[in-house]
Amino acid sequence: MPLTGTRDLSSIAQSTPLLTSLDTEPWELKGAKHLQLHFELGGDRQALLPPALHPSIPPTLLINVTAVPDSEVGAFTLATVRVGCRAGARPRGLLVRGYCDSTSATKLLRERWGFPVDLAEVCFDAGYASASANVTSNNETILDGDLIDPQPITGADVQYMASLNLARTNWEGNEEAILLQVDPDYTFEHAQRGRPRLNSFKEIEWGLPGASATHPISASLTTVDITLPSLRYLIHPNREPLAAVERLPEQ
Numbered sequence: 001m002p003l004t005g006t007r008d009l010s011s012i013a014q015s016t017p018l019l020t021s022l023d024t025e026p027w028e029l030k031g032a033k034h035l036q037l038h039f040e041l042g043g044d045r046q047a048l049l050p051p052a053l054h055p056s057i058p059p060t061l062l063i064n065v066t067a068v069p070d071s072e073v074g075a076f077t078l079a080t081v082r083v084g085c086r087a088g089a090r091p092r093g094l095l096v097r098g099y100c101d102s103t104s105a106t107k108l109l110r111e112r113w114g115f116p117v118d119l120a121e122v123c124f125d126a127g128y129a130s131a132s133a134n135v136t137s138n139n140e141t142i143l144d145g146d147l148i149d150p151q152p153i154t155g156a157d158v159q160y161m162a163s164l165n166l167a168r169t170n171w172e173g174n175e176e177a178i179l180l181q182v183d184p185d186y187t188f189e190h191a192q193r194g195r196p197r198l199n200s201f202k203e204i205e206w207g208l209p210g211a212s213a214t215h216p217i218s219a220s221l222t223t224v225d226i227t228l229p230s231l232r233y234l235i236h237p238n239r240e241p242l243a244a245v246e247r248l249p250e251q
Helices: 103-113
Strands: 027-042 060-068 076-087 090-095 098-100 117-119 121-126 130-137 140-153 162-171 174-182 185-201 212-228 233-235 245-247
Touching (some): 027 121, 027 185, 060 121, 076 121, 103 117
Parallel strands (some): 090 162
Antiparallel strands (some): 060 076, 130 140, 233 245
């Protein structure tokens, strides 16, 4: 039998965005710097996922930091930590909490794509020999990681998983915790691959109790145009996998 998650996300859903509409236009973010640190996941993988999702094999932890130099709400940096999983047969990353350093961007990401993000200090520095990211909340470092020994590659060598953002909506007249699928389009300008290193990770602050990063898998740093899409799918987290996915009506 395929493994499925056992986590009830309703206990943490009240702090996530409440979307009054699932109709949103795409948003293009040009010239972003995007860092991904990829590790094998320690801890109980099924306890971190809801019943609608299958854990990946091996279980994985995905750390992503995106620095956007300019947008309609100005510059901002977004940090997320996701658990690798599958929705049906498709690889995805479950996002239950993230952080952004801009009040305006945080509001927009929450209201339009259901990103469960809060305001924090997010620092991202990319140089020739390394790239580093640090997140500080309430004067405590909750994430500190690096890409080291970068080597040039092409954008064709980079693949990013779509996110499943924990949010709430008034679905069929009732407020419900849902997972919104956000699968951005990427146009790469530069790409590098290196080794990931994690210096500090406070799993509770990312909504992932018991999670840890064990063996490093890969790291990438790209300069990329990112387009956040119109929403197309949602997942009901407490349903069985085959009955969980709902396609949204065409707008």
